[in-house]
Amino acid sequence: xxxxxxxxxxxxxxxxxxxxxxxxxxxxxxxxxxxxxxxxxxxxxxxxxxxxxxxxxxxxxxxxxxxxxxxxxxxxxxxxxxxxxxxxxxxxxxxxxxxxxxxxxxxxxxxxxxxxxxxxxxxxxxxxxxxxxxxxxxxxxxxxxxxxxxxxxxxxxxxxxxxxxxxxxxxxxxxxxxxxxxxxxxxxxxxxxxxxxxxxxxxxxxxxxxxxxxxxxxxxxxxxxxxxxxxxxxxxxxxxxxxxxxxxxxxxxxxxxxxxxxxxxxxxxxxxxxxxxxxxxxxxxxxxxxxxxxxxxxxxxxxxxxxxxxxxxxxxxxxxxxxxxxxxxxxxxxxxxxxxxx
Amino acid sequence: xxxxxxxxxxxxxxxxxxxxxxxxxxxxxxxxxxxxxxxxxxxxxxxxxxxxxxxxxxxxxxxxxxxxxxxxxxxxxxxxxxxxxxxxxxxxxxxxxxxxxxxxxxxxxxxxxxxxxxxxxxxxxxxxxxxxxxxxxxxxxxxxxxxxxxxxxxxxxxxxxxxxxxxxxxxxxxxxxxxxxxxxxxxxxxxxxxxxxxxxxxxxxxxxxxxxxxxxxxxxxxxxxxxxxxxxxxxxxxxxxxxxxxxxxxxxxxxxxxxxxxxxxxxxxxxxxxxxxxxxxxxxxxxxxxxxxxxxxxxxxxxxxxxxxxxxxxxxxxxxxxxxxxxxxxxxxxxxxxxxxx
DNA sequence: TTGTATGCGTTATCAT
DNA sequence: ATGATAACGCATACAA
Numbered sequence: 001x002x003x004x005x006x007x008x009x010x011x012x013x014x015x016x017x018x019x020x021x022x023x024x025x026x027x028x029x030x031x032x033x034x035x036x037x038x039x040x041x042x043x044x045x046x047x048x049x050x051x052x053x054x055x056x057x058x059x060x061x062x063x064x065x066x067x068x069x070x071x072x073x074x075x076x077x078x079x080x081x082x083x084x085x086x087x088x089x090x091x092x093x094x095x096x097x098x099x100x101x102x103x104x105x106x107x108x109x110x111x112x113x114x115x116x117x118x119x120x121x122x123x124x125x126x127x128x129x130x131x132x133x134x135x136x137x138x139x140x141x142x143x144x145x146x147x148x149x150x151x152x153x154x155x156x157x158x159x160x161x162x163x164x165x166x167x168x169x170x171x172x173x174x175x176x177x178x179x180x181x182x183x184x185x186x187x188x189x190x191x192x193x194x195x196x197x198x199x200x201x202x203x204x205x206x207x208x209x210x211x212x213x214x215x216x217x218x219x220x221x222x223x224x225x226x227x228x229x230x231x232x233x234x235x236x237x238x239x240x241x242x243x244x245x246x247x248x249x250x251x252x253x254x255x256x257x258x259x260x261x262x263x264x265x266x267x268x269x270x271x272x273x274x275x276x277x278x279x280x281x282x283x284x285x286x287x288x289x290x291x292x293x294x295x296x297x298x299x300x301x302x303x304x305x306x307x308x309x310x311x312x313x314x315x316x317x318x319x320x321x322x323x324x325x326x327x328x329x330x331x332x333x334x335x336x337x338x339x340x341x342x
Numbered sequence: 343x344x345x346x347x348x349x350x351x352x353x354x355x356x357x358x359x360x361x362x363x364x365x366x367x368x369x370x371x372x373x374x375x376x377x378x379x380x381x382x383x384x385x386x387x388x389x390x391x392x393x394x395x396x397x398x399x400x401x402x403x404x405x406x407x408x409x410x411x412x413x414x415x416x417x418x419x420x421x422x423x424x425x426x427x428x429x430x431x432x433x434x435x436x437x438x439x440x441x442x443x444x445x446x447x448x449x450x451x452x453x454x455x456x457x458x459x460x461x462x463x464x465x466x467x468x469x470x471x472x473x474x475x476x477x478x479x480x481x482x483x484x485x486x487x488x489x490x491x492x493x494x495x496x497x498x499x500x501x502x503x504x505x506x507x508x509x510x511x512x513x514x515x516x517x518x519x520x521x522x523x524x525x526x527x528x529x530x531x532x533x534x535x536x537x538x539x540x541x542x543x544x545x546x547x548x549x550x551x552x553x554x555x556x557x558x559x560x561x562x563x564x565x566x567x568x569x570x571x572x573x574x575x576x577x578x579x580x581x582x583x584x585x586x587x588x589x590x591x592x593x594x595x596x597x598x599x600x601x602x603x604x605x606x607x608x609x610x611x612x613x614x615x616x617x618x619x620x621x622x623x624x625x626x627x628x629x630x631x632x633x634x635x636x637x638x639x640x641x642x643x644x645x646x647x648x649x650x651x652x653x654x655x656x657x658x659x660x661x662x663x664x665x666x667x668x669x670x671x672x673x674x675x676x677x678x679x680x681x682x683x684x
Numbered sequence: 685t686t687g688t689a690t691g692c693g694t695t696a697t698c699a700t
Numbered sequence: 701a702t703g704a705t706a707a708c709g710c711a712t713a714c715a716a
Binding site for chain 4: 355356357358359362368369370371374393396397398399
């Protein structure tokens with residue numbers, strides 16, 4: 001490995017001067033600069049980033065914590081992919097790299113290790129669940145005033161830095177849309193309540209139902225796990241009480257699509273025999289048959305905003321105060337929720 | 343920051359002993375070990391990973407190089423997502439983290455910088471294109487004997503380490519499948535020729551056509567850019583010569599689906615009025631209407647294999663010799679390629 | 685404008 | 701079984 005010293009020797013200057021040249025610091029004679037660059041080029045010198053990180057006590061990496069689930073192809077989950085794309089865009093703009101860490105729920109105490117280890121300057125946490133252990137880990141991060149931020153989730157009563165979407169509003173819109181189309185017996189297929197999104201969507205559903213003077217009957221509530229399969233299975237249960245249901249709002253697109261597939265096998269087509277609305281407005285919503293009405297969530301922007309803010313705290317010395325951002329959602333109407341479209 | 347020194351002082355031992363305890367090296371008295379761990383816990387000490395990397399000259403990170411394209415939500419691309427998931431699985435098993443870097447084609451000379459900077463111990467390169475600049479950069483990496491590996495692409499005549507899929511075979515199978523279904527006038531919608539996959543698929547298409555004694559007429563060849571939109575646009579061109587075409591093989595699912603959507607607007611349904619086969623067997627293939635017959639590619643396994651091998655070179659001192667792996671593909675038959683399915 | 689000197693927190697080698 | 705100490709490659713405060 002070529003070091004600064006060798007460059008300094010060849011150029012006939014001190015090591016400090018080489019550093020100055022490479023960091024563009026302080027005034028320097030153009031000829032000296034030229035000599036140094038010349039020597040560096042000749043030796044094929046490249047500063048050692050690890051040594052730089054070590055000396056500067058800054059890594060140039062933004063940590064991204066993802067939940068590890070065996071057998072799950074994590075990156076293929078629409079919202080993770082979109083959030084990561086947004087983070088990627090932002091870190092690129094700031095010359096940072098992304099350090100991805102996959103943590104199981106049991107590893108989660110390791111948030112601290114991530115920072116302590118100095119491998120990252122700031123971090124963004126995705127897909128953590130609301131459990132006592134998680135809350136404790138996050139609380140500790142908070143207490144140590146480390147620059148971190150949650151994306152697409154909210155821990156009630158904790159004042160953590162978060163960039164979330166207004167899932168209550170989105171769900172409310174979705175259900176209202178169904179009501180305006182004339183449906184009254186609207187079921188709700190939710191995901192695991194460990195995610196704040198699920199609770200928010202339930203809240204939005206209830207709110208819209210109540211506002212319309214409709215009862216939230218327990219038999220209208222279904223629960224899956226956000227997989228297509230669980231939506232498919234929900235179709236069976238729903239089928240048993242098909243006379244009581246005119247429409248379904250599902251907490252994500254995958255479940256909505258699984259549901260539609262399950263119903264189709266029984267002869268029911270969404271948009272004709274019942275109305276279906278999903279959440280995420282993923283690519284799948286555009287491709288499904290019929291195209292799925294869905295609540296669009298600005299995941300990309302959320303990832304980008306989260307990265308911008310935590311890096312801002314590090315680089316521009318922005319306030320370390322926790323922040324809460326909540327971006328609006330939007331309803332994209334397609335055929336699955338229209339009456340008699342075919 | 344709590345350092346080893348403070349722990350040593352509190353435990354009444356030397357710094358070296360603290361290191362030994364934390365690295366589990368050499369023999370040591372259990373009581374000493376206990377005292378050190380106790381002190382560390384009390385002070386909330388965590389070894390500084392940057393300092394460790396610096397001293398060990400090893401980062402514990404696997405670099406992943408991705409192409410940066412403005413406005414493209416990179417991680418949402420099915421095959422990147424799958425490959426990344428596979429890499430993620432493997433690095434987790436080895437206790438490594440993934441360092442993601444987004445490079446534009448112009449940045450590509452920076453492959454070297456990645457290693458020189460010591461931020462990564464090995465790296466995996468995704469989505470690079472076959473251009474003179476790329477070849478030169480990769481050549482240099484090769485010359486420096488740095489442990490790296492390409493995934494899902496092949497640079498003819500270079501003997502680089504690669505984990506690829508047998509796209510020639512996959513395409514050949516797809517076209518044969520169409521031929522066996524009785525189609526003879528089979529069009530091919532390819533993506534950009536800058537990707538080796540595209541060339542491989544063309545080769546497979548031609549091979550199957552020739553084997554069947556069919557002519558590869560230029561008017562049967564279409565080119566898109568792997569986006570759904572480009573498939574949609576291809577539908578218009580294809581429509582003009584609809585009397586000459588019975589079936590279409592598309593180089594990825596997105597284009598195949600765009601094509602089907604474009605044709606449907608003109609009244610043609612895949613699986614009824616013509617047959618369509620895609621590539622990747624992405625989620626979209628299962629969701630589309632009709633479900634899309636597609637060539638399944640083991641992206642996840644490819645990512646995992648690539649990570650395993652480059653990390654093996656680093657950790658287990660495996661041979662640094664370049665390796666070429668080519669995994670088989672599989673044809674998944676669904677309704678889009680069946681005749682008169684509805 | 686440039687050089688000198690110190691420190692960053694480890695690992696690893698050599699003593700004891 | 702444990703301690704002392706020299707690297708590791710750079711940033712940076714201070715001196716010249």
